[in-house]
Amino acid sequence: MAEWQVIQGGVTAPKGFKAAGITAGLKPSGAPDLALILSEVEAIAAGVFTTSQVRAACVDYCRQRLEAKPSAQAILCNAGQANAATGAQGWTDAVESAQLLAQALNIAPELVLVASTGVIGQRIKMDQLRQGIAPLVAAASPDGSDAAAKAIITTDLVTKSIALETTIDGRPVRIGGICKGSGMIHPNMATMLAFVTCDAAVSPPLWQQMVSRAADRSFNQITVDGDTSTNDSLIALANGQSRTPAITEAGPEATKLEAMLTEACIALAKAIARDGEGATCLIEVQVTGAPNDADARKVARTIAGSALLKSAIFGRDPNWGRIAAAAGRAGVIFDQGKLQVRLGEFLLMDHGQPLPFDRAAANAYLKAAAAGEYLKSDTVLIAVDLGNGSGRGTAWGCDLSYDYVKINAEYTT
Amino acid sequence: MAEWQVIQGGVTAPKGFKAAGITAGLKPSGAPDLALILSEVEAIAAGVFTTSQVRAACVDYCRQRLEAKPSAQAILCNAGQANAATGAQGWTDAVESAQLLAQALNIAPELVLVASTGVIGQRIKMDQLRQGIAPLVAAASPDGSDAAAKAIITTDLVTKSIALETTIDGRPVRIGGICKGSGMIHPNMATMLAFVTCDAAVSPPLWQQMVSRAADRSFNQITVDGDTSTNDSLIALANGQSRTPAITEAGPEATKLEAMLTEACIALAKAIARDGEGATCLIEVQVTGAPNDADARKVARTIAGSALLKSAIFGRDPNWGRIAAAAGRAGVIFDQGKLQVRLGEFLLMDHGQPLPFDRAAANAYLKAAAAGEYLKSDTVLIAVDLGNGSGRGTAWGCDLSYDYVKINAEYTT
Numbered sequence: 001m002a003e004w005q006v007i008q009g010g011v012t013a014p015k016g017f018k019a020a021g022i023t024a025g026l027k028p029s030g031a032p033d034l035a036l037i038l039s040e041v042e043a044i045a046a047g048v049f050t051t052s053q054v055r056a057a058c059v060d061y062c063r064q065r066l067e068a069k070p071s072a073q074a075i076l077c078n079a080g081q082a083n084a085a086t087g088a089q090g091w092t093d094a095v096e097s098a099q100l101l102a103q104a105l106n107i108a109p110e111l112v113l114v115a116s117t118g119v120i121g122q123r124i125k126m127d128q129l130r131q132g133i134a135p136l137v138a139a140a141s142p143d144g145s146d147a148a149a150k151a152i153i154t155t156d157l158v159t160k161s162i163a164l165e166t167t168i169d170g171r172p173v174r175i176g177g178i179c180k181g182s183g184m185i186h187p188n189m190a191t192m193l194a195f196v197t198c199d200a201a202v203s204p205p206l207w208q209q210m211v212s213r214a215a216d217r218s219f220n221q222i223t224v225d226g227d228t229s230t231n232d233s234l235i236a237l238a239n240g241q242s243r244t245p246a247i248t249e250a251g252p253e254a255t256k257l258e259a260m261l262t263e264a265c266i267a268l269a270k271a272i273a274r275d276g277e278g279a280t281c282l283i284e285v286q287v288t289g290a291p292n293d294a295d296a297r298k299v300a301r302t303i304a305g306s307a308l309l310k311s312a313i314f315g316r317d318p319n320w321g322r323i324a325a326a327a328g329r330a331g332v333i334f335d336q337g338k339l340q341v342r343l344g345e346f347l348l349m350d351h352g353q354p355l356p357f358d359r360a361a362a363n364a365y366l367k368a369a370a371a372g373e374y375l376k377s378d379t380v381l382i383a384v385d386l387g388n389g390s391g392r393g394t395a396w397g398c399d400l401s402y403d404y405v406k407i408n409a410e411y412t413t
Numbered sequence: 414m415a416e417w418q419v420i421q422g423g424v425t426a427p428k429g430f431k432a433a434g435i436t437a438g439l440k441p442s443g444a445p446d447l448a449l450i451l452s453e454v455e456a457i458a459a460g461v462f463t464t465s466q467v468r469a470a471c472v473d474y475c476r477q478r479l480e481a482k483p484s485a486q487a488i489l490c491n492a493g494q495a496n497a498a499t500g501a502q503g504w505t506d507a508v509e510s511a512q513l514l515a516q517a518l519n520i521a522p523e524l525v526l527v528a529s530t531g532v533i534g535q536r537i538k539m540d541q542l543r544q545g546i547a548p549l550v551a552a553a554s555p556d557g558s559d560a561a562a563k564a565i566i567t568t569d570l571v572t573k574s575i576a577l578e579t580t581i582d583g584r585p586v587r588i589g590g591i592c593k594g595s596g597m598i599h600p601n602m603a604t605m606l607a608f609v610t611c612d613a614a615v616s617p618p619l620w621q622q623m624v625s626r627a628a629d630r631s632f633n634q635i636t637v638d639g640d641t642s643t644n645d646s647l648i649a650l651a652n653g654q655s656r657t658p659a660i661t662e663a664g665p666e667a668t669k670l671e672a673m674l675t676e677a678c679i680a681l682a683k684a685i686a687r688d689g690e691g692a693t694c695l696i697e698v699q700v701t702g703a704p705n706d707a708d709a710r711k712v713a714r715t716i717a718g719s720a721l722l723k724s725a726i727f728g729r730d731p732n733w734g735r736i737a738a739a740a741g742r743a744g745v746i747f748d749q750g751k752l753q754v755r756l757g758e759f760l761l762m763d764h765g766q767p768l769p770f771d772r773a774a775a776n777a778y779l780k781a782a783a784a785g786e787y788l789k790s791d792t793v794l795i796a797v798d799l800g801n802g803s804g805r806g807t808a809w810g811c812d813l814s815y816d817y818v819k820i821n822a823e824y825t826t
Contacts, residue, residue, distance in 0.1 A: 054741030328467030409728030
């Protein structure tokens with residue numbers, strides 16, 4: 001039973017946060033392309049970044065900053081140029097961007113984090129960015145979350161936002177988030193970025209642990225095409241403005257906050273998978289019976305990422321063989337004689353052997369689920385039990401359609 | 414410089430081997446579906462099998478057999494039913510298949526290895542197989558390789574065969590091979606099977622080492638869709654009928670034989686990637702400058718398997734960003750400031766930064782290479798240098814087309 005409720009407001013739902021999004025002229029399209037998330041006070045900051053060896057300057061910059069001191073007051077995000085594969089000049093541009101915003105806000109440059117998304121190999125259009133800083137700061141508002149959400153997207157079809165509220169020590173505590181992404185990567189015009197705000201008071205190491213674990217259960221469990229971006233970043237700020245007692249160690253309060261943080265990240269992550277390039281439906285894969293949770297998540301990810309299964313779901317084909325085969329190659333040991341596979345309410349395989357099932361009904365379920373006509377959700381549910389422990393995990397993906405190939409074949413660098 | 418020549422004859426090119434392929438009635442289509450590879454004498458046998466936890470009975474059977482004694486005289490392969498996810502009855506069927514062939518050949522059952530490909534979850538049609546054994550043995554001939562190659566395919570568009578010859582100690586030594594596969598897996602009607610024959614005399618442990626290393630450089634370096642089958646098998650027999658001195662340890666002769674074995678496996682593996690479902694061209698990715706060869710192979714595999722890059726090649730788009738991004742996420746450490754990327758003769762990226770290049774000419778190269786009009790090859794060549802060592806490795810894949818989605822979406826279990 002959820003101990004929180006969904007509220008409005010995105011990243012500005014938590015107390016003491018403002019946001020803004022403006023058109024600075026970075027995107028050739030003229031769409032909004034510069035975003036700001038600002039806390040009234042210095043906030044605890046945590047981050048999770050791409051593990052790729054080919055990284056944008058902003059990723060290295062944020063990593064260094066957070067290692068030096070895990071706090072920040074503002075996040076500056078530009079869309080249009082990824083500032084990846086831009087060498088020493090890219091680094092200089094990232095540093096200058098942070099300095100310009102710090103000057104305009106009259107805060108220390110160390111309190112500004114930066115993120116970029118857009119075309120790899122292109123530097124940020126610094127003239128436009130320089131001119132955009134003043135109007136961006138002027139636009140910062142407690143209602144600015146949607147504007148910021150619009151200014152960080154690239155190939156996304158929709159903006160993605162969430163806010164949740166619970167109580168800690170009898171007082172309201174809120175978490176908000178916005179994100180962008182529509183493939184795990186679309187290297188010349190995309191990436192996955194997520195920004196989360198929170199008004200609870202948390203100790204820096206505990207906040208980083210919570211954010212890392214939440215990322216492992218959400219953003220690291222979605223797959224559109226198996227590719228990872230040069231710029232992928234999750235940055236989370238906790239500013240303590242809820243005036244609730246500081247959470248400094250494990251306990252019921254920490255558990256409650258982390259559960260809500262994880263839920264917010266899962267909602268954002270699912271929104272990315274649902275917006276996957278060419279996708280017609282969301283696929284949720286629930287794995288149980290694994291040796292541990294990490295193994296369960298691995299199997300779930302492998303199934304959700306199988307090109308063969310994704311093609312089958314696009315064809316609305318209840319293909320248990322592809323689910324079992326993907327589970328088998330995930331690198332997790334189990335006894336195939338105990339494998340169980342369900343699609344929606346249909347038990348397709350038990351004790352490692354296929355069962356007779358109503359193929360027409362299963363096909364109808366797939367059609368209805370994909371059309372959003374089953375339990376009012378556009379989610380195709382796959383459940384796999386490995387019969388080898390109590391570990392459980394979930395992953396999300398989307399189907400593989402002609403349009404995925406079309407979008408990625410016809411896109412020209 | 415190659416120290417061998419291509420010859421005719423497939424698996425029957427080496428001395429002392431016969432083969433056959435007949436229609437036993439296992440495939441609904443009426444196409445050939447039962448194959449035999451037979452050595453005049455007991456041969457040294459080595460194998461490499463799927464690492465999936467969901468395995469066909471034939472895989473477990475061959476593994477157990479080869480662990481008990483690394484020798485065999487005959488390989489029986491059926492197409493039509495994979496005999497995977499068939500439980501205890503599937504195991505009994507595999508054992509009976511081997512026994513039936515052994516009786517017909519009047520050899521010990523332990524000398525027969527078995528392989529299956531076809532629909533997962535279906536047992537071998539044993540009545541048809543029983544009736545097919547006698548005509549199969551009767552058809553065994555020194556010219557039977559092509560018939561066997563035809564009888565092992567499923568969704569393949571073409572049969573795949575190779576034979577090479579060199580000299581050891583002044584006498585001819587030959588290696589032959591046939592294989593099947595057109596996706597790494599197409600779980601309800603496909604898998605990758607390869608059978609290699611050799612007339613050299615080699616010690617069992619050395620032969621297994623050679624075969625494992627050759628598989629790592631060939632079959633394990635191809636990717637069509639990243640999926641792994643329940644039935645994947647490579648079985649290699651060396652019968653010593655060339656009457657050359659036995660190779661029992663590392664040295665020039667062993668090196669020569671292993672190089673030819675690797676070349677034969679690469680030729681077969683490339684034929685599978687070229688026949689990938691919906692593929693319009695073969696992609697070869699050469700990686701240099703890695704910390705070691707295994708790391709280089711890993712990076713090459715990751716690039717060749719990137720859905721984004723495969724889509725770009727289908728669109729004939731010289732997209733260096735997708736190549737660099739895939740290299741970056743391969744899990745191998747390198748300095749992005751040293752990364753170099755080439756497409757055919759075009760240097761697209763150097764020192765981690767994009768270079769200006771003639772985009773129209775690069776696009777023309779892709780079109781010509783894919784059409785088989787460039788150096789008489791249908792191969793798109795991608796070369797990546799990581800600048801971090803002397804390790805090198807190559808991988809092969811194919812582009813991702815509308816037809817891949819179509820084949821896999823419209824296939825119904």
